[in-house]
Amino acid sequence: MEIGKILFRRELKLVTLLLTSLLIASSSAAVYYSMVMEPTVTTATADVKFIAGNDSAPAGATGGSLTDSWVRLASLKAYPNTSLTYDQAVNVSNTGSAHQFKLTHVSITNGTSAISNFISITFKLVAKNGSEYVTFVYDNADGDTYWGAPPSMNYIDILAGENWAVKVITKAKASASPGQVCAIMINVDVK
Amino acid sequence: MADPAILPEFFALLSVDVFLLLSLLTCLLDNRFPKAIPYIYQIAALIGFGHLLVSREFMILFGEYMRFWYNFFYLLVGLANIVAVNLYLAVEQKTWMLAKAWSGAVTFPITLIAVFFVSNYSYLQGAVFPMLILQIGLVVSAIVMGVSISIYLSPDLLNKLRRRREVNQWR
Numbered sequence: 545m546e547i548g549k550i551l552f553r554r555e556l557k558l559v560t561l562l563l564t565s566l567l568i569a570s571s572s573a574a575v576y577y578s579m580v581m582e583p584t585v586t587t588a589t590a591d592v593k594f595i596a597g598n599d600s601a602p603a604g605a606t607g608g609s610l611t612d613s614w615v616r617l618a619s620l621k622a623y624p625n626t627s628l629t630y631d632q633a634v635n636v637s638n639t640g641s642a643h644q645f646k647l648t649h650v651s652i653t654n655g656t657s658a659i660s661n662f663i664s665i666t667f668k669l670v671a672k673n674g675s676e677y678v679t680f681v682y683d684n685a686d687g688d689t690y691w692g693a694p695p696s697m698n699y700i701d702i703l704a705g706e707n708w709a710v711k712v713i714t715k716a717k718a719s720a721s722p723g724q725v726c727a728i729m730i731n732v733d734v735k
Numbered sequence: 736m737a738d739p740a741i742l743p744e745f746f747a748l749l750s751v752d753v754f755l756l757l758s759l760l761t762c763l764l765d766n767r768f769p770k771a772i773p774y775i776y777q778i779a780a781l782i783g784f785g786h787l788l789v790s791r792e793f794m795i796l797f798g799e800y801m802r803f804w805y806n807f808f809y810l811l812v813g814l815a816n817i818v819a820v821n822l823y824l825a826v827e828q829k830t831w832m833l834a835k836a837w838s839g840a841v842t843f844p845i846t847l848i849a850v851f852f853v854s855n856y857s858y859l860q861g862a863v864f865p866m867l868i869l870q871i872g873l874v875v876s877a878i879v880m881g882v883s884i885s886i887y888l889s890p891d892l893l894n895k896l897r898r899r900r901e902v903n904q905w906r
Binding site: 571 | 748763
């Protein structure tokens, strides 16, 4: 039998086409599957972020100390036996849809000797309608060696397009030594 | 945001399967088609495979809009071939029964599947097509396929309907 006739025999042709069809179909499906399973990560601007407030400059929350997701209040001052309030030490802005957010403590830096000079450093969130939420309080209730660990706050709803203020109230002891500076770093967590 | 249910490349995948199906069917009906036709359809399916590979490599560069249109165009080519084979059987070969069987078993079911996935994609990704046309296409394809299946499962159904019409005419 001639090779040409064998090649054109119907059964052989069908089997060959069936096998190549299976190969092409499974390869195509594998390529498509690899595309579906390929993770893609896109960078984007945060909706809820820190922005400078009216008192950011005296609180030291400017320049490299202020980013979208964290802020370092580098020059908070406290006067002896007097409360000093930074009404807008930093602001939280929501440029996207409604979200939930909370402030979290990252670090508080200073030599332990300085702690004995302070009574408390209180962070409050002030909503657009003026409502105040106490976020966390640093104090020396545990003694003058360590700052009292601030408990984590609950998530709060922030509506689209709102700006909230972060109010900081500092208070030093009557016997405080002058020149004691405290730097606090906080994060904004959004969900 | 949740991952979309289907990517635009799904249409290319669907079209590859359409070409492979055409290749096998034209091979089975080789006495009615030119000898090279099954192989040409295999090559068309291979082109679709290449198409998917290129799409994967340049996924970000091409963008969703462009990817959708070239994949959809490839699907249209596949569907056009099915219709063309149907017409070829009906007009050129004058095999009416085969043409009818082809339209009931191949043309309309595949059109139904294609319209379903395109409308699903349009719904998830924002309307690219007029939804009304897609929905009408979906309903028409479903009706034709349903009637075809009924006639296939019960060949006497058509004769019964004819008889009833004749009786009504005599009355």
